[in-house]
Amino acid sequence: MAEDAAAGGWSTIESDEGVFTSLIETLGVKDVQFEEIFTLDAEAIRALSPVYGVIFLFKWLAPNAKDRSKPVDGSWDETAVEDHGLFFAGQTIQNACGTQAILSVILNNDTTSSPTSSGGDSSHERIEIGPSLSEFKDFTTGFPSDLRGEALSNSQMIRETHNSFARSSPFADETQKDPSQLSDEVYHFIGYTTHHGNLYELDGLQPHPIKHAECTPEEFPDKVIPVLQKRIERYPQGEIRFNLMAVCGDLRKKAELFGDAGMLEREKRKRKAWEWENSLRRHNFVGFTGEVLKGVVRQKIKEAKYDQWVQDAEATTRKKLEGRQKRGLGAEQLQE
Amino acid sequence: MSVAPLITFKAGKCEVDESTGKVRPQPTPGYVYLYSEEDLMHFCWRPRSASLDEPEDDLIMFPSDGSFTPYQKKQVNGRIFVLKFSSSSQRHLYWLQSKSQSANGDPSHFSSRDLKIGQVVNSLLQGEEVDVQQAVAEMRSGHPPNDDDDATMEDVEGQGDGGAGPGATGGDIRDEGEGAREGGADGGRASGGAMDAQSIIQNFIRSMPGSAGGQGGQGQQQKLFTTLQDLLTSASTVAWVDAASESTVDEALQFLPPNLASLAKDDDDDSATTILDLNQKRDLIKRVLRSPQFSQSLASLTFALRDGGLPSIGEALNVPLQNGGYMRRGGVPLGGGEAVEAFLKGVQDLVKGDGDEDDKMETS
Numbered sequence: 001m002a003e004d005a006a007a008g009g010w011s012t013i014e015s016d017e018g019v020f021t022s023l024i025e026t027l028g029v030k031d032v033q034f035e036e037i038f039t040l041d042a043e044a045i046r047a048l049s050p051v052y053g054v055i056f057l058f059k060w061l062a063p064n065a066k067d068r069s070k071p072v073d074g075s076w077d078e079t080a081v082e083d084h085g086l087f088f089a090g091q092t093i094q095n096a097c098g099t100q101a102i103l104s105v106i107l108n109n110d111t112t113s114s115p116t117s118s119g120g121d122s123s124h125e126r127i128e129i130g131p132s133l134s135e136f137k138d139f140t141t142g143f144p145s146d147l148r149g150e151a152l153s154n155s156q157m158i159r160e161t162h163n164s165f166a167r168s169s170p171f172a173d174e175t176q177k178d179p180s181q182l183s184d185e186v187y188h189f190i191g192y193t194t195h196h197g198n199l200y201e202l203d204g205l206q207p208h209p210i211k212h213a214e215c216t217p218e219e220f221p222d223k224v225i226p227v228l229q230k231r232i233e234r235y236p237q238g239e240i241r242f243n244l245m246a247v248c249g250d251l252r253k254k255a256e257l258f259g260d261a262g263m264l265e266r267e268k269r270k271r272k273a274w275e276w277e278n279s280l281r282r283h284n285f286v287g288f289t290g291e292v293l294k295g296v297v298r299q300k301i302k303e304a305k306y307d308q309w310v311q312d313a314e315a316t317t318r319k320k321l322e323g324r325q326k327r328g329l330g331a332e333q334l335q336e
Numbered sequence: 337m338s339v340a341p342l343i344t345f346k347a348g349k350c351e352v353d354e355s356t357g358k359v360r361p362q363p364t365p366g367y368v369y370l371y372s373e374e375d376l377m378h379f380c381w382r383p384r385s386a387s388l389d390e391p392e393d394d395l396i397m398f399p400s401d402g403s404f405t406p407y408q409k410k411q412v413n414g415r416i417f418v419l420k421f422s423s424s425s426q427r428h429l430y431w432l433q434s435k436s437q438s439a440n441g442d443p444s445h446f447s448s449r450d451l452k453i454g455q456v457v458n459s460l461l462q463g464e465e466v467d468v469q470q471a472v473a474e475m476r477s478g479h480p481p482n483d484d485d486d487a488t489m490e491d492v493e494g495q496g497d498g499g500a501g502p503g504a505t506g507g508d509i510r511d512e513g514e515g516a517r518e519g520g521a522d523g524g525r526a527s528g529g530a531m532d533a534q535s536i537i538q539n540f541i542r543s544m545p546g547s548a549g550g551q552g553g554q555g556q557q558q559k560l561f562t563t564l565q566d567l568l569t570s571a572s573t574v575a576w577v578d579a580a581s582e583s584t585v586d587e588a589l590q591f592l593p594p595n596l597a598s599l600a601k602d603d604d605d606d607s608a609t610t611i612l613d614l615n616q617k618r619d620l621i622k623r624v625l626r627s628p629q630f631s632q633s634l635a636s637l638t639f640a641l642r643d644g645g646l647p648s649i650g651e652a653l654n655v656p657l658q659n660g661g662y663m664r665r666g667g668v669p670l671g672g673g674e675a676v677e678a679f680l681k682g683v684q685d686l687v688k689g690d691g692d693e694d695d696k697m698e699t700s
Contacts, residue, residue, distance in 0.1 A: 280629035
C-alpha cells in the first residue's frame with residue numbers, strides 16, 4: 001500500500017454548478033447540468049425539468065440521535081439495492097462526498113436503470129452516462145454498498161477527474177484541507193432522487209438508502225421540498241449555510257426545443273462563464289503573481305509610495321487578525 | 337470557543353521518505369494534543385514554542401475514522417506511533433519525546449505508560465468516552481518524577497546509537513484542566529494546518545527535490561508582517577495594469593491560460609484566434625485580478641511562503657534571496673511573516689536591478 005498520501009488522495013472541490021457540470025461531462029455524461037436552487041420552491045425545481053434529483057450540501061453536525069437504529073427522518077430501505085437495483089455507495093473518503101452524491105443521482109437515472117424498476121412510466125428521459133461510468137456501474141453491480149464505496153474511492157478515473165477541479169493551489173498536498181478556505185467547518189453532500197416509485201435520500205454516511213415517500217419523477221419537485229425543509233429545521237435558526245443544486249437536463253437543449261432565443265443566449269453565456277472559472281481554477285498562478293507583484297512594487301517605488309504601501313498592508317493584516325481573535329478564531333489562518 | 341485539550345503529550349513528527357521507506361524523526365520538540373469541538377475530535381501537533389491556537393497540524397477526525405497505534409514495522413531507534421485513517425491512505429507518524437523508561441536501554445521499547453497514552457488517544461479517536469484524568473493518574477502512579485525528561489532520537493539511517501539522552505524540561509502528560517494554563521488559548525482553530533515542505537513542492541516544481549527541510553524555525557511564526565492578499569489589493573493592482581505598457585501587459589498575459597482571450601469576449605465569436613486591443617487586454621487582466629480563484633491562490637501562496645516554501649518559490653520566480661531563503665544556520669527555510677517579508681524584499685531587489693520599466697530590453 002502506497003505511503004504516498006497524494007496517490008490515494010481526494011482534494012476538496014467547490015460546490016459550484018460549473019464545477020459539477022464540467023465534472024460529469026469530463027466523466028462522459030451527456031446533456032446534464034447542475035443548476036443552483038435558491039428558494040425552496042417546487043416550481044423552481046419543476047421549471048428545470050427533466051429533473052433527475054437534487055444535491056444538498058450542508059454543514060455536517062454529528063448526529064444528536066443517540067438512537068442509531070433508525071434515521072432521524074424517513075426509514076431505511078435495506079432491500080432497494082438488492083431487489084430494485086438502486087445504486088448506493090457507502091462513503092469512505094470525506095473529500096469525495098460531492099462526487100459521490102452526484103453519482104448517486106446520475107447512476108440511478110441512466111439508460112441502464114430499468115424503467116420498470118425505476119418507477120414505471122418513463123416519460124422521464126434517461127441519462128447517457130458514457131462508456132467509463134457504464135463500465136464502473138457494471139463492475140459494481142451486485143456489490144454491497146461498502147464495497148461500492150471502496151470501488152468509487154479507488155477509481156483512478158473518477159478520482160483524477162474530481163481532483164482536476166480542486167482549487168488552484170499548486171503547493172498544497174491534495175489531501176489536506178485548503179488553507180484558503182475561510183472556515184474549518186466540515187460540509188457534507190447528499191443526493192435525493194426517485195427510484196422504483198419512491199423518494200430516496202442517498203447519504204454515504206448512512207448504512208442504507210433512506211426512503212421518505214412514494215414518489216414518481218413528476219411528483220419529485222413537490223415531494224422533495226417538505227423533506228428538505230424538515231432537514232433544514234434540524235439546524236439552529238439562522239443557520240443558513242446550505243446549498244441546493246438540481247441535477248437536470250442541459251438547459252441549452254431545452255431552450256432550443258422551445259425556440260427560446262433569450263434563454264439560449266443566457267445559457268450559452270453561463271457556460272462561457274463556467275469555462276472561464278474552470279480555466280482559472282486549474283491554473284497555476286505563481287508565475288502570474290510574480291509578474292503582478294513585480295509590476296506593483298516597481299510602480300510603488302517609482303511613485304515613492306513603497307513604504308506607505310507596505311505599512312498599509314501590515315495594518316490591514318493586523319486589523320483582520322484582531323477581528324478574528326475577537327471572534328475567537330486562530331491566528332495562523334491569514335486568508336481572506 | 338477555547339481550546340481545552342483532552343490530552344497532551346510530548347511528541348515529535350516523523351517524515352517518511354517515499355522512495356526508501358525510511359522514517360526520519362524531526363528534531364523539533366512538540367506536543368501532540370487532542371481537543372473536541374462540536375462533537376468532532378481534533379488531532380493536533382504543535383512545536384512547543386507555539387501556542388495552543390497555533391498548531392501546525394490540526395486534523396479533524398470523524399469518529400472511528402482514525403486510529404493511533406504503535407508503529408512496529410521497522411527497526412527504529414525510538415517509540416513511534418502512527419495515525420492512520422480508514423477513509424484514506426494518509427498516515428502521520430509521531431515519536432514520543434518523553435524519556436524512555438526501558439530497563440535495558442532499548443529506545444524502541446514501549447513502556448506500559450507509553451502504551452497507555454496510545455490507548456487513550458486511540459479510544460478518543462473511536463468516539464469513546466475516556467476518563468482521561470483517571471488514565472493519567474494511573475500512568476503517573478509509581479513513576480519517579482524525573483521520568484519526564486526528553487529523549488533524543490537518532491535518525492534511523494545513523495548507526496544505532498539509540499539516543500536516550502535526557503533533554504530538557506519536565507512536565508509532560510497533561511489532563512483537561514491544565515490546558516487552560518497555556519496562555520491565550522482562544523480560538524476554535526481552523527484546521528488548515530499540516531503542510532510540510534514536502535507537500536508544498538509537490539505538483540509544482542517537478543525538478544526540485546521533495547524536501548526543503550523542516551518548517552520555519554521557532555519564534556518566526558510570531559512575526560506577523562502581512563499577506564500577499566493585503567499587499568495586492570485591487571487598488572494597487574488595477575493602478576498597475578492601467579499604467580502598464582503594452583509589452584508589460586503582453587508579458588503578464590503569457591502567464592495566464594491561453595483560452596481566456598476567447599472566453600472573455602462577449603460575442604459568439606468562437607474563432608480560434610482572438611485578437612484583443614490594449615484596453616481589452618487590460619480588462620481581461622483586471623477580471624482575473626478580481627476573481628476568487630486568484631485571491632485564493634494569493635492566500636495559498638502566502639501560506640506556502642510562511643510554511644517553508646520560500647526557497648523554492650524564490651527559485652521558481654528568480655527572486656534573489658539572502659541565503660537562498662534559508663536561515664543563516666542553514667537547512668531550515670525561513671518561515672512565518674519573516675519569509676513573506678524576505679520574499680517581498682527579494683522582489684524589490686529584483687525590480688531595482690531591472691532598472692526603469694520602459695527601459696526593459698530583456699525578453700523572457
